[in-house]
Amino acid sequence: MSIAATPEVTQRDIAARLERLPMSRWQVSIRLIIGIVTFFEAFDQLLIAYTLPVIGREWHMTTASSTATLTIGSIGMLLGALASGWAADRIGRVKVITLCVAVTALCSLAMTLCTALLPFLILRFVQGLAIGGEVPTAAAYIAEISRARRRGRFVLMYEIVFPAGLAVGALVAAWVIPHWGWRPLFALAAIPGLAAVLLQLRIPESPRWLAAHGHTEKAEATMALIERRVEESLGRPLPPPAVSTAVPEAAPSKRSSFRDLFAGRYRRRTLMVWTIWFVGYLANYGITSWLPTLYKGSFHLSIGQALWYSTATSVAGLVGCLIAALVVDKLGRRIVLAAGLGGTTAMLVVLGALGAGTPLQLLVWSSLAAMFNFAVNVCLYLYTPELYPTRSRALGVSLGGVLNRFGLILGPILVGALYAGGSGLASVFLVLGGICFVGALVAGFFAEETKGRTLEEVSP
Template sequence: MTIDAARDTPGRQDDGDNDDDSAALAATIGARFERLPLCRWQVMVRLVVGAVTFFEAFDQLLIAYALPELRDEWHLGTTQVTALMTVGSVGMLVGALVSGRLADRIGRVKVIAGCIALSGVCNLALTLCTSPEPFMALRFVQGMAIGGEVPIAATFIAEITRAHQRGRFVLLYELVFPAGLTAGALLAAWLVPLLGWRWMFGLAAVPGLLCFALARWVPESPRWLADHGRHAEALATMASIERKVERITGAPLPEPAPARPTPAPSGKSGSGGLRELLTGRYGRRTLVVGSLWFTGYFANYGITSWLPTIYKDHFDLGLSTALLYSTVTSCAGLAGCLLVALTVDRVGRRNTVIWCMAAAALCLLVLGLTAGDSAGGVLAWTSLAAVFLFGSNICLYLYTPELFPTRIRALGSSVGGAMNRLGVILGPIVVGAIYAGGAIGTVFVTLAVVAVAGSLSAAAWAEETSGRTLEDMAP
């Protein structure tokens, strides 16, 4: 039976053992996605998955606003406070690594739904904690859910989007994560003094119900279904998507371009996973994007985590002023994210990362050589650096899934997420060690060197993916 005939018989069962059939079907599904106009269906899916990512970002930040009350209520020392702050990030590192392998095995939507459900249950359980030990255990598990959801959601959005203007579509979705962080800060700042930290975590448990919305409105990736030999399901899901798009647009879809299947690697079932990810062409890509994730977030969090302290201790600013200055820098970073989202399809992924990292390095170098002569100068140069660093980093959520084939796409994205977490953890530690010696100029020069390393890595080894289908870029 041909692939076209199988489309009309969605109940047909395939044994999934024929890699050539899977490759042909993947190419056909890719061609059918390319003919779908952007309409309400893609926007609806982006909103549902985006809501999940929004609330995962919301959950990530809540601990910072609960800590002052927790410290007094449980009489915590500095070591315990540090543990409560960092255990979630460690969980996110583990979750990023685990979720990719899981999503490549059982499906994207199941993992995303499971992560939001698990995060919601953890929030509910956190309200019942009466001591730091169970609280830390739950925060570790919740960190795994948050770290697992974000890269898999980016993978899924990439797989349902056509090549034309994929960058703009995906990155406008990715803006929901920093938006969730901002919303979490605003709500927590109002709610914790009014009702206490338990109510904050209790309300944050409600979005866990979004797992049911995912099951109801978001289909599994047809590309993933095809790659796993579930040919009938892949065709039926693709046909259902096409019918919905036709109903929304009120016009028949154009004929898909001729599919050009790329033969799967020999022994594909045995070459997937970490072995394939770390060898050959994909091994080099893993090394490149890993270095970009690490250097980008090392520099990013090295700046943002210490700015309030630098303003307060080095320049003797009041706490409210120090926090205001730091917020301005974060807002500048959000503007950089939006700018990249609107221009990345025209400029290209590779060029965006190269020039954004280089520009950030230049800003940090100028600041380092002037040794931060004034708080205003630090504000101006760090805000400009944040525009470029935030812009480069958000581009990686788009770029990474494009570099890997369906069978290891989620795993490749999760490795990027793990290197992200590693940079987030180590950046502030290194900056803190340098700043402890009073060498504020050295802090910014060090971060400039890290940003330069990221820019040079992209210039030397990164490949351009703009305007190319996923199957063409990563067979």
């Protein structure tokens, strides 16, 4: 099959050829390889929280140095998310993902050799850059190889691996550290370095990205390779592609810029989705980061009990992610986002009204809030790539990740300030509920529905 030489025609043709691909082992294997990588990126992200008590004693760290150790990685992730979007829209998705995976693994391995704080902090910052860069770029890539039909389930079943990686990281750390210390844990986290080889050998560049940047011959060769692998997997020839007249020809390719995200129809989309990113993660980390402290400080539970109660809330969040994956293609993105934030609001208001007077109340209602809230946050990694054209998709997703990081940083600060100021647990949850209510209104009134539509139809 030949492809016309102009980038405009090529992009529409590539979209039609991707749309006609049935689900096969090829798509599942791609999702599995990138999912393994993302799982270990999440594993790496959480390690510092569980190893800090041991490292702090070993290196005689002060409160200030402990704070620096916790925050330096988040700063790196914020900057990495910003830089990766710019890079992935210029040099390609797979190159950026591969580089981020390799850097994350090398930093983990190098950290096992550290005997002082300064080199550890430098490595943690660089690793943060890589972790912050991989996650949004991978989300853009997975969206670009998906067809419109059931794209929501396909993408979200991949995205669930990140919260799963966080949960497994906590369990592995609890088992490894008491027996062997913190260094073997970072050595284990270097495993994804091997996946960098798999990425280069098995993962083709996004044909949508190649076509959008005028690499028509590479786009044709990559698309033909994908079609051949799908045919081999299915054992039958593919149906002919049907270019829908509902899919407009893409705009002429140009380099992405921050300005693109506020041009025309994208201004409203950007402001809307940034608000939801910020609110969703402010509520998420405002609740989950303080739960162990609240259980221990307000209810005088042992640290072991506090951690198990907090883990139960994280598991409830995973259930919410799974539910979102199963219903997002039926209900649509707007309903999942609005209902998720509305449900989070309701659970937090109930918890505030009850006064969070017992550990059981806090466990039940915070877990229900997490179930709704996690569903929103995982859905954002599906929804945001759909809102932007290929030329600026990675930048759009990465800037959503930047707002995510701002919420992640400010949520615990807000809860800490309210709690330390003597407002009481009821006030803490009522304030968070009010913030989520604003997010629910934004999602309900301003979110544009994208289910069942090709990426080119949503964002030409």
